[in-house]
Amino acid sequence: MQIFGVDIGGSGIKGAPVDLDRGDLTDERYKVLTPHPATPDSVADGVKEVVDHFGWTGPVGVTFPGVVTDGAMIRTAANVDKGWIDTDARVLLGGRLGGAPVTVVNDADAAGVAEMAFGAGRDRTGTVIMLTFGTGIGSAVFTDGVLVPNTELGHLELHGHDAEKRASSKAKEDHDLSWEHWAHRVQQYLAHVEMLFSPELFIVGGGVSRKAHKFLHLIEGVNAQIVPAQLQNNAGIVGAAMRAAHGA
Template identity: 45%
Template sequence: MAVKTTHAVGVDIGGTGIKGGIVDLEQGTLISDRIKVDTPAGARPKDVLAAVKQVLETLGVTEDKMPLGVAFPAIIKNGRTLSAANVSNEWVGFEAEKFFEVGLGRDIHFANDADVAGVAEVRYGAAKGKQGLVLLTTLGTGIGTAMIHNGMLIPNSELGHLQRARHKKDAEAWTAYSAMERDKLTWKKWAKRLQWYYNYLEFLFSPDLFVIGGGVSKHADEFVPLLDLQTPIVPAVHRNNAGIIGAAALAGD
């Protein structure tokens, strides 16, 4: 009889930082310190690999004793990165999962960063026990999205790139948190842009729940009450730890 895995390691690779920790898979909580190092300038594959090794060494988990999940800011299909968000263009079309497995000397589970954040919220956070379609949106430099239907992840949704009619820019260029900072918007003015975006998602997908992730979710009380939606919308629970927890959870599977 197989022994159920209760702990796993998650590493969340971002454009500015690489974070990692050991996760209790029953509770969905970190049972180690959250280790963070800067993403190397240029974020080329060999330099990112070295930084991931540093995180694992600091955690003391370089040996293959626990499952390891790695989250990455790209469309990921069959272990290959098909895009590159705030990292080197060398990742486009790159055999990333194999590269990490060879470099780390162990098997890993490799997935999109927004997708794993969605998994964390469905299993352990704001969307736990919710049936139907959950859409998680991370509002940051861009807009990352995760679609989960009855607990099953539909990977690689890129709903931050929905096009705005009669405009040249996509949704995230106009609606992400970075747009609020760039255009010096008040919460009220930013909420008008969010209203357009979430109405669009409602029209296309008829979701049962929106979950707002990203660092701005801690300020949800500033803008969520300004939105008029048919779909319930709530802030994420795990925020900056969601990538670590979700990556570990998928690796534990």
């Protein structure tokens, strides 16, 4: 079975058809830059461009970098235009896609769902936390495989700031941090999250997961196992398609 997945991020909108039996893309993903400002209409245009690239006409799962309720309603918009707040994204995107059924889910929740089914969290019990490092920091918390949605742990306070302002991939780029310096910030963040939730496993996702060998070994003093996401930056696309298949 195939469903189309789209991952809306702070820097890019990417998508592809997904084989739900294998948990993998059936074609090379297509990506467009996230518009700035990332208003609902401009982002919807980007989603349409990605979906139209493949000539897809069936159901579509879409991730969003913020709190999403009922598979449709946007409640927060930290890294996109505030005009998204209280937008029914299912109606907006479904209309832009010619009436296609659309399911919308928090981006990190989608990535986590995919990793728990097909990646680093497969067959794991206890508390598992997926953290996606990109424009911000997304989070997905699982207890014995059950998702606690919309946790948004990237907005925990760390040294007087939102954690994502210090430890996201964007923070590394903005402040031209070395891998060692950035890993120290990530270590402080993980230690804070571990103090609150005591997970058995951290899964590190987002685009930076492709470079896990550059920084994971530098993180010390965290009791939980720390592993890179196996689906890497495709996890959000796969998870979006999975949620669409089950109507969120």
